[in-house]
Amino acid sequence: MTAVVSTSTGLDDLGDVGDLAADLAPERGTPLPRSGASASPPAPTLTDARSIAPRTRRPVVPRGVRRLGGPLAVVTVWYLLCATGVLDERTMAPPGDVVTAARDLLRTGELQHHLLTSLGRVVQGLSLGILAGVSFATIAGLFRLGDDLLDSTLQMLRSVPTIGMLPLIMIWFGIGEEPKVLLVAVGTMFPIYINTLAAIRGVDAKLVEAGRTFGLSRLGLARRVILPGAVPGFLVGLRFALVGAWLILIFAEQINARSGLGFLLTLGRSTYRIDIILLALAIYGMLGFTADAIVRFLERTLLAWRRGFTGT
Amino acid sequence: MTVAAVTPTLGAGVAGAAVVVRGLHRAFDGRAVLAGVDLTIGPGEFVALLGRSGSGKSTLLRALGGLDGDFEGQALVPGRRSVVFQEPRLLPWARTLPNVTVGLSGEAARRGPAMLAEVGLTDHARAWPVTLSGGEAQRVALARALVREPELLLLDEPFGALDALTRIRMHALLQELCRRYRPAVLLVTHDVDEAILLADRVLVLSGGRIAFDEQVDVRAPRRRSDAAFAALRSRLLAELGVAEG
Numbered sequence: 001m002t003a004v005v006s007t008s009t010g011l012d013d014l015g016d017v018g019d020l021a022a023d024l025a026p027e028r029g030t031p032l033p034r035s036g037a038s039a040s041p042p043a044p045t046l047t048d049a050r051s052i053a054p055r056t057r058r059p060v061v062p063r064g065v066r067r068l069g070g071p072l073a074v075v076t077v078w079y080l081l082c083a084t085g086v087l088d089e090r091t092m093a094p095p096g097d098v099v100t101a102a103r104d105l106l107r108t109g110e111l112q113h114h115l116l117t118s119l120g121r122v123v124q125g126l127s128l129g130i131l132a133g134v135s136f137a138t139i140a141g142l143f144r145l146g147d148d149l150l151d152s153t154l155q156m157l158r159s160v161p162t163i164g165m166l167p168l169i170m171i172w173f174g175i176g177e178e179p180k181v182l183l184v185a186v187g188t189m190f191p192i193y194i195n196t197l198a199a200i201r202g203v204d205a206k207l208v209e210a211g212r213t214f215g216l217s218r219l220g221l222a223r224r225v226i227l228p229g230a231v232p233g234f235l236v237g238l239r240f241a242l243v244g245a246w247l248i249l250i251f252a253e254q255i256n257a258r259s260g261l262g263f264l265l266t267l268g269r270s271t272y273r274i275d276i277i278l279l280a281l282a283i284y285g286m287l288g289f290t291a292d293a294i295v296r297f298l299e300r301t302l303l304a305w306r307r308g309f310t311g312t
Numbered sequence: 313m314t315v316a317a318v319t320p321t322l323g324a325g326v327a328g329a330a331v332v333v334r335g336l337h338r339a340f341d342g343r344a345v346l347a348g349v350d351l352t353i354g355p356g357e358f359v360a361l362l363g364r365s366g367s368g369k370s371t372l373l374r375a376l377g378g379l380d381g382d383f384e385g386q387a388l389v390p391g392r393r394s395v396v397f398q399e400p401r402l403l404p405w406a407r408t409l410p411n412v413t414v415g416l417s418g419e420a421a422r423r424g425p426a427m428l429a430e431v432g433l434t435d436h437a438r439a440w441p442v443t444l445s446g447g448e449a450q451r452v453a454l455a456r457a458l459v460r461e462p463e464l465l466l467l468d469e470p471f472g473a474l475d476a477l478t479r480i481r482m483h484a485l486l487q488e489l490c491r492r493y494r495p496a497v498l499l500v501t502h503d504v505d506e507a508i509l510l511a512d513r514v515l516v517l518s519g520g521r522i523a524f525d526e527q528v529d530v531r532a533p534r535r536r537s538d539a540a541f542a543a544l545r546s547r548l549l550a551e552l553g554v555a556e557g
Contacts, residue, residue, distance in 0.1 A: 209379060210401040213394075214456065215415035224414060228405040305405045305440045 093275040098282065101275040111264075115283065118253065118260040121177065122245045125184025129241060132185065133192025134234065140193075141200030141230070142222055154193060162187035162244075163251050175256040180249060187248040191240035199233020200226055231302055235295060242291040246284060329388070330355045330464055330496035331376060336385035338371055345371050347520030348385070355463070356494040360507035362524075363517035364552055369500040370468055372517065376498065377466045390463035390496075394456075396470040400449035402441040402456075409437040412456045420460065427459040428452075431485065447478035451485065458493055465495040469502065483509060504548045508541055509534050516551045524551045 075095050081087045082094035093101075105111035136154060139146035162183060173179040203226050211225040253262020261280050268276035331353035338346040345368040353359050363369040374380040375387065377395045402411045413424040428434055431451040441449060450470060457465060467486075471479045487510060490497060501507055507514050508528055516524035530540045549555075 206397070206399070206401055207403060210395075210397065211403075211414065213377060213379065214460070220415060224406070225403060228403070231405070305442065307442075 091274065093278055097275040098278045101273070101279050105276075105279070111279075114260055114264045118249060118262070121180050121249055121253075121260065122184060125181045125249070126188050126241060126245050128181065128185035129188030129245070130192055130238070133189040133237065133241075134196055136189070137193045137196035137200060137230070138222070138227070141197050142218075142226065151197070154190070158190045158194070162248055166252060166255065170256060180252045180257070180260075183248050183252050184245050187244045188241035191244060192234065192237040195233045195237030195240070196230050199230035199236075202233070203229035232306075235299055235302065238298070239292070239295050242295065243288070246287060246291075250284070328355065329353065330357070330390055331498070332386075332388040333376070334386045336372070336375060336383060336387060338368070338375065338380075338383050344520055346375070346383075349517070349520070349522060351515070351522060353464075353496045353498060355496055358490060358497040358499070358510060358512045359515060360499045360501060360511035360513070361515045361517060362501065362504060362507055362548060362552060365502065367517045368520060369502075369517050373466050373468050373498060373500045376464065392460060392462045393464045393466060394458065394460050394462035394495075395466045395468065396450070396453050396457045398469040398472050400441070400446075400453040402444075402449055402452055404441050406441075407437070408433060408439050408441065408444070408452055411441065411452055412459055414456065416459070423459050424455075427455045430458075430489065431455045445478075446474055447482065450474060450482065454482075454486065454489070458489055458495075461493065462495045465490075465497045467497065467499040467501075469500055471506065472502070479506075486510065504545055504552070505536060507548070508544055514544070514548065516548065518551070524548070 079095050082089065082092060102111065136150055140150045140154075141147070165186065166179075166183060169179045169183055173182065207225055207229070208221060211221050216224060249260070250262040250265065253260040254266050257263045257266075261283060264280045265277055268274065268280065329352050331351065333349055333351040336346050336349040336351075337344065349372060351372075361369050361372065371380070373395075375383050376389050377393055378389075379395070402408075403414065406414065409424050409428060412428055413421040416424070425434070425437065428437055431454055433448060433451055433455070436444065436448065436452075441452070444452065450473075453470070471482050474482060483506065497511075499507070499510060508530060511528055513525070513527050515522050518524070526544070528534075528544065530538055530544065534541060536542070536545075
């Protein structure tokens, strides 16, 4: 083989080794490095093994602080646009006004009241939605009869926009707390149901078979194999549900409510208090951020097995 | 669905046998995979089942394990059976020890830690399956099977996915554990050497029937260099339709 490589001319005349030569052809043009070449590599030296690892620079500013940089920049630009008069003060309040509005509303206790009212509705509605969604998904996922009866019905109902049910729910339940909680429950049930059911269906049949072989009863299979396997899907559904819960609630609270963040928005609009509108929107942003943090915490604890985190 | 039904008509030969199978048939979409399998396995006997890919080895094992219905024929199998699959099939969301004792309670579940010690994984009792190596995971699967003190241990190519060195260690571990617990063993494998190394008796499944059935007469410790080993190896390879290189 080496003979073929070193023969730089007349490769085609070599007959039966021609194929071999063709395979090696790319090497023909590259000259062999000579030991006396001027660009000889530096002599290897022993270095700290850690220097071989891909370099991850420790940030000078902690990540948590850096993540605040974006929002801070937005507020700064907002302030500058208002201060320079680019934004009309009649249609846009500067950040300072929003802070003042927050302080005033906190002093009177109104902000806490509205925030807690909305939070209470979301927690109640979401709890009901989770309960219903998980129950239906479990029934449809574990029993064929449940699947036949439930799934088509729920899939059909799902395509009805939840907000569209508002007039009907108002007629049935009036303008108290029930219609708001119910609407949130209905709106959050579907993402939970769909994602949990899909996850139940996606549980590895081989694990179920193994579980059965090792003596798990139907209940044991559900408890030890199928439902734990559906947790990742449930959490995906929970994320969608959290976003949906606030969306639906704000809508419901703007139409028929005397309290809540949605009511605060309506109040701001009807009294032309742009600072209050902006305050309510900022609170939404913070609530969304908090909700996401909660789900991420749940993922870290419930899905520790995925990351190989021993927890000890 | 006749598997595991104790059939008194089997007559002589049933007494003192762990597994008795008579005229077992199984067809997939009209294509017969098992066409009248007769098989007897004695208590504590280690039987290796060889066969070409698609010959129905795993189908037979699944029949004996009660993993599949739709069989015709008669079978007598012990009540306590365990399976080790090719892939460990551990529950990813359960730590190692709960995986071993899954489905058990009381006294049987309390044997878990001791069993985990026997496969050398005491330190990993609280580890998540995802952190285990392939060999470790399969040792957990072996512990999960043996903690049930099975009278029949069904092994479906349990070492097929392991690297060569790990496989050698697993062979030794399996031999030791089988010596201690004495279950009847049916090892499905495509590895002729593995079959000769481990088994008391080697079968070849071909054409839906047991086409070859012979005791392994190779002195322990069995070595590939042994003449008897090589001779049996040649015959088995010929039976499997592979010309020796």
